[in-house]
Amino acid sequence: MNQHQRKWLAIFLCMIVIMMMMPRPSLAKLPFDVRAKAAILIDAKTGKILYQKNAKESLPVASMSKMMTQYVILNQIKEKKLSWNDGYKAKKIDQLLSTKPGLSNIPLYQGEEYTLKELYDSMMMVSANASSRALGEMAGKTDQQFIQMMNETAKQLKLSDSHFVNTSGLNNKDIHPYEVKGTNPEDENHMSAKDLALLAYHLTKEFPNELAIETTKKKVFHITDTQVIEMVNTNEMLPGGKYPYEGILGMKTGMNEAAGHGFTSHAKRGDKELISVVIGAETKEGKPSSKARFMETKKLLDYGFKQWECKRVNPADYVQQPNIEKGKQETVAIATTDQSCIMIPKTTDQPIKGKLHLKEENMVAPIEKGQKLGTMELTGPTEQYLTTELKKQATIDIIAKEAVEKENWFILLWKSIF
Missing domain, CATH: 3.40.710.10 (DD-peptidase/beta-lactamase superfamily)
Incomplete structure (x- = not known):
């Protein structure tokens, strides 16, 4: 094998390695086929x-x-x-x-x-x-x-x-x-x-x-x-x-x-x-x-x-805690009002994600414990429903798990300057 052939072989092998390392689109795989x-x-x-x-x-x-x-x-x-x-x-x-x-x-x-x-x-x-x-x-x-x-x-x-x-x-x-x-x-x-x-x-x-x-x-x-x-x-x-x-x-x-x-x-x-x-x-x-x-x-x-599995939802597993403006803390822990369980696949190659829909674009303190902050919907290939109405019903109410007090005016002023 001459130098020119070795060069092209090396390039070919490199391309194969790169293609193998490239992320592949994850497809929802059927667990079996019903005859x-x-x-x-x-x-x-x-x-x-x-x-x-x-x-x-x-x-x-x-x-x-x-x-x-x-x-x-x-x-x-x-x-x-x-x-x-x-x-x-x-x-x-x-x-x-x-x-x-x-x-x-x-x-x-x-x-x-x-x-x-x-x-x-x-x-x-x-x-x-x-x-x-x-x-x-x-x-x-x-x-x-x-x-x-x-x-x-x-x-x-x-x-x-x-x-x-x-x-x-x-x-x-x-x-x-x-x-x-x-x-x-x-x-x-x-x-x-x-x-x-x-x-x-x-x-x-x-x-x-x-x-x-x-x-x-x-x-x-x-x-x-x-x-x-x-x-x-x-x-x-x-x-x-x-x-x-x-x-x-x-x-x-x-x-x-x-x-x-x-x-x-x-x-x-x-x-x-x-x-x-x-x-x-x-x-x-x-x-x-x-x-x-x-x-x-x-x-x-x-x-x-x-x-x-029928699993109780912990919103923290799917979405980040909402940011709070003018509060003594910058985020608030969240919980759900509904304690019923939802069907989740035990194993999947496409993880379930969450989407948080806040009642207000900017959440401002004070926030009361138990206050409704918005809703959460689960997204992904496993989140399909018979109708759009049933999909809407599947959204989960999100509430504040704790109270967030409003920061005093002096600290707010200080933060606005510095």
Whole structure:
């Protein structure tokens, strides 16, 4: 090797060393991959996103869309437009839909009477399609009006990637000729994983007591006065199911050809409460599978419970103490008014930072102990929320941990001169 070649080799090696030493952009790394078309995991208390995959993609979700039927019905009860004891006499359409082979159903025979509570329980436990249609008629008087109520509610809740054409989540071709007038003959309900998580968030926040049926493994349904059927919850993660999971509370399964197998779950352990959504779960071989939706849900929930911690916030860990003008000390120690914990990842390659928003640009003494100084928001790739409103709610009030007295006039004068 001649001198010229050695020179260029040295330059080349130096460039490699320099490139290796240069700071690299830190990218948020996913802890794992969920085998599904789309998935999301959130903190159920705040709507904070802990994991997401294709979360904004609007997809067929099958019976998980019954959660919107559920939400509208529960709102009608809250507004006293309906009650749990209201009766419903089954129609011919209910009998035809509920006895059609291949559909998730509890038989509703024409002329038989059922209570709203019975229909609601069968919809949530075993995804009864005719029961969801009957509930829609009870609330909206007609199928068409109830579908309009569902879509209007979606707009109110800011479910921007959702559209409903029936109460059940079936493809319209499966319920032909009973599809809602004005809808596409081959259309079906579409939602994104993020929208499902947001809907689940509202359900758990607004109707915590009404969700108890989702934890019931078995219950009897009276088809007639003399004929009963045992309903077995489709949620196999409940105690007694095939894949029991500690802390599971609900919520809804879904499955059809277009949607694949999906599950929206709600679970709680200690001070952590999570909501997960899986749409179109698959096996390692890439095949749709009922078991896969529960295994992928377990993967999400395990990640949330094991890799995140509910931690009380010490603002001093994230922001500097505010400067104080004309005080006997130049800074003031700070604390929070809220003693609740927030979800923080146990390990991350991108540290969480804080941003302090003071009520006044210049804080001037005297400052009283407990005086509100402003708010703090946490920033960084892990600080994502379902909506901007929930992000705003996540800001933390900051108060003075101590009093700061005003300096006497002589010292202030002295400081201004020197």
